[in-house]
Amino acid sequence: GENVEQHPSTLSVQEGDSAVIKCTYSDSASNYFPWYKQELGKRPQLIIDIRSNVGEKKDQRIAVTLNKTAKHFSLHITETQPEDSAVYFCAAIKDTGFQKLVFGTGTRLLVSP
Amino acid sequence: DGGITQSPKYLFRKEGQNVTLSCEQNLNHDAMYWYRQDPGQGLRLIYYSQIVNDFQKGDIAEGYSVSREKKESFPLTVTSAQKNPTAFYLCASRNPGQGDQETQYFGPGTRLLVL
Numbered sequence: 137g138e139n140v141e142q143h144p145s146t147l148s149v150q151e152g153d154s155a156v157i158k159c160t161y162s163d164s165a166s167n168y169f170p171w172y173k174q175e176l177g178k179r180p181q182l183i184i185d186i187r188s189n190v191g192e193k194k195d196q197r198i199a200v201t202l203n204k205t206a207k208h209f210s211l212h213i214t215e216t217q218p219e220d221s222a223v224y225f226c227a228a229i230k231d232t233g234f235q236k237l238v239f240g241t242g243t244r245l246l247v248s249p
Numbered sequence: 250d251g252g253i254t255q256s257p258k259y260l261f262r263k264e265g266q267n268v269t270l271s272c273e274q275n276l277n278h279d280a281m282y283w284y285r286q287d288p289g290q291g292l293r294l295i296y297y298s299q300i301v302n303d304f305q306k307g308d309i310a311e312g313y314s315v316s317r318e319k320k321e322s323f324p325l326t327v328t329s330a331q332k333n334p335t336a337f338y339l340c341a342s343r344n345p346g347q348g349d350q351e352t353q354y355f356g357p358g359t360r361l362l363v364l
Contacts, residue, residue, distance in 0.1 A: 168351065179339060179355040180292070225292065235345065236282065236307075237353055241291045 138163040140228050142240025149216050150248055157243045159226035160208040166228040169209045170237070171200060174223045183224075184211070216247045252276040253356035255340050260361045262327065262334060270325045270359045272340030281323035282341040282353070285309060292339065298323055299345070327361065335363050 139162040149155050161169075167188035172180035186193045186200045186209065193200050199212040209228075213220055226240040253274045262268045272281065283295040294307030298317040312331025317323055323342075327334045337360050343353035 170353070172355075179357050181355070182352055185352070236280075236294060236297055239292045 138166055138228055138230065138238040140226060140238050140240045142226050142243055144243060145241065146244045146246070148246045148248065151216060151218060153216055155213045155216050155220070155245055155247075157211045157224055157226070157245070158208060159210070159228075159240050160206075161228040161238075162207065163228070163230055164204075164207060165230045168229050169200070169202060170227050171211050172225045172227070174225065174242075176222075180225060213245075216245075218247050218249055221245055221247045253340060253342055253354055255338075255356035255359050257359060258357070260359055261364050262361060263364050265329045267326055267328050268361070270327070270338055270340075270361070272323045272325065272356055274321055274323075274340075274342045274354075274356075276342060276344075276354065277320070278342035278344045278354075279320070280343050280345050281317070282343075283307070283313075283315065283323070283325045284339045284341065286337040286339060286358075288337075295325065295338075334361055336361060 142159045170185035171183050173183045174180040184195050184198050184200050186202050197214045202209040223242045223244050225242050227237040229235050229237045256271045280299050282297040284292040285295055293309050295313050296307050296315040298304035301317055301320050304315050304317050314326045337358050339358045340356040341353050
């Protein structure tokens, strides 16, 4: 089955810096890759996702890139702000029929003012 | 996310007691999921259901049970066999195979504590 590895487990940056979180997946048939942000004590919320037919997707300060050959995808946050501090989870799924998302282990991002 | 509700927000369990966590969705989603999250840890899948009257074990199903009698409801029972149930429980739902509508949404969670 699918396996997703996420790095780093913790990431500390200064406000205004960029942050990059990387995930690798094992099943080359996976074709949908969402990213979730979870603030302390809250539910995970989708911030961006990408499908295997595109290589990059942007939404304001957030972008996701996908390298199907290498089987890895990354979350890029530019001009970080303290409110970006949270735990970020990547996930992958082979979205044919009924499948389940496989999540990475999470990255705790701390943005210092 | 507002289409999924969980209750209660906090739940206290005594030793040897079974407790049931509620999850309801009005998103007309076919698939529903239960995850357990321990402090500072990731999401572990307990059970999932792809359709009414059908469900499958996830990675940590021991000590838990579920039912899916209605499309909009997927309650989770934490049985006395689960010896360490203290955790944050998250319910989720999605519509598989629906293109851009496949997003998985999470409920607000139930925090279970053992007395």
